[in-house]
Amino acid sequence: MREAGVLVSGAVTNVSVISDRSMLVSRIIRLGLTYGGAAPDAPKTLILKLPLPAFAKTMWHDGRHEVTFYRELARMMPTRLVPGCYGGAFDEDETTWHLLLEDLTDTHQTATQWPLPPSVPHAEAIVRALARLHAAWWDDPRLGVTIGSLATPEDTTKHSGLFAGHYQRFADLLGDRLSAERRAVYDRFIAASPRLLQRYHARRNLSIAHGDAHVWNFLVPLAAGDNDVRAFDFDRWRINVPAHDLAYMIALHQYPERRAVIERPLLDCYHRTLVAHGVAGYDRAALDADYRFAVLWHITKPVWQWTVNIPPVIWWNHLERIFLAVDDLGCRELLD
Numbered sequence: 001m002r003e004a005g006v007l008v009s010g011a012v013t014n015v016s017v018i019s020d021r022s023m024l025v026s027r028i029i030r031l032g033l034t035y036g037g038a039a040p041d042a043p044k045t046l047i048l049k050l051p052l053p054a055f056a057k058t059m060w061h062d063g064r065h066e067v068t069f070y071r072e073l074a075r076m077m078p079t080r081l082v083p084g085c086y087g088g089a090f091d092e093d094e095t096t097w098h099l100l101l102e103d104l105t106d107t108h109q110t111a112t113q114w115p116l117p118p119s120v121p122h123a124e125a126i127v128r129a130l131a132r133l134h135a136a137w138w139d140d141p142r143l144g145v146t147i148g149s150l151a152t153p154e155d156t157t158k159h160s161g162l163f164a165g166h167y168q169r170f171a172d173l174l175g176d177r178l179s180a181e182r183r184a185v186y187d188r189f190i191a192a193s194p195r196l197l198q199r200y201h202a203r204r205n206l207s208i209a210h211g212d213a214h215v216w217n218f219l220v221p222l223a224a225g226d227n228d229v230r231a232f233d234f235d236r237w238r239i240n241v242p243a244h245d246l247a248y249m250i251a252l253h254q255y256p257e258r259r260a261v262i263e264r265p266l267l268d269c270y271h272r273t274l275v276a277h278g279v280a281g282y283d284r285a286a287l288d289a290d291y292r293f294a295v296l297w298h299i300t301k302p303v304w305q306w307t308v309n310i311p312p313v314i315w316w317n318h319l320e321r322i323f324l325a326v327d328d329l330g331c332r333e334l335l336d
Contacts, residue, residue: 007042012035015033025051026049031048032044047100048100049100066088066099066234067090067098071085081132082231083102084102087100101232110215110220112216123215125229129218129230130231133231134245135274135277135278148238149239151200156201157194163303170306173306185323189300192335206242209241211248212234212248214248214253241293247294248294251322255321292330295322295325295331299326
């Protein structure tokens with residue numbers, strides 16, 4: 001509390017557990033705090049985030065990555081984009097970590113229950129928050145220097161080879177449940193990867209991407225008319241083409257009928273917000289091009305999720321939805 005600047009003189013005298021929930025890969029504990037002495041600015045409640053034991057070692061890097069985000073990047077961003085952080089650490093020896101975050105339970109909620117899509121107003125509010133987050137880091141000269149890292153062509157070649165191996169095992173597992181037509185798309189994608197990666201290696205119009213930007217990783221305010229939307233769960237953040245977050249949010253998670261309603265308006269909303277927050281030299285056509293490439297790239301997502309034991313109820317539906325989006329947007333043309 002003292003390091004965060006919210007407890008100048010008093011002291012925490014008691015900590016109680018208000019609730020304890022297990023999520024997909026983490027544990028979320030709401031804590032109540034009691035103070036001795038003057039503590040007018042100190043929070044009465046906090047969120048303690050911990051890894052689930054089953055994922056503590058297999059997804060160790062992700063927890064460490066999120067702690068780095070909150071301890072280093074979040075404090076350099078505009079306020080009210082992410083929950084405040086009051087502390088966090090990772091233990092190299094025990095391969096465990098924790099975060100103490102601002103508790104927004106009384107003021108915010110997720111827009112909808114998973115897997116139901118949000119309303120259009122909530123979806124637009126979430127996309128505006130995502131655009132503001134991207135705009136805050138858009139082509140920042142610190143990217144890849146003091147903030148994050150940029151993969152070299154050698155790095156991405158190695159990564160593509162790793163994916164190819166995982167994909168072969170994934171395809172073997174699915175057998176006839178993965179059609180010959182879709183297998184051909186994967187084969188063409190793997191062969192075309194060096195060319196498809198040229199957009200990333202151009203190192204223009206890049207930003208900090210959330211990496212797991214589905215709508216349930218955003219909190220919308222309970223109060224009507226309040227625009228204070230917050231993004232959370234930053235264990236997958238990295239420097240990337242920002243449209244990857246949009247494709248993940250829309251194409252990977254929405255079925256065609258709903259996507260037909262919201263896709264174009266949300267892309268329009270996103271681009272308007274970028275421009276309003278100072279992003280220049282990136283027109284609407286460039287966003288469309290990046291979005292199509294990003295949709296195509298997300299055929300890799302179900303494979304990667306399978307490799308880290310994400311349950312099939314998630315990756316199988318992602319597989320179906322992303323291929324429907326690939327077809328609707330003509331993304332197979334990008335493989336030629």
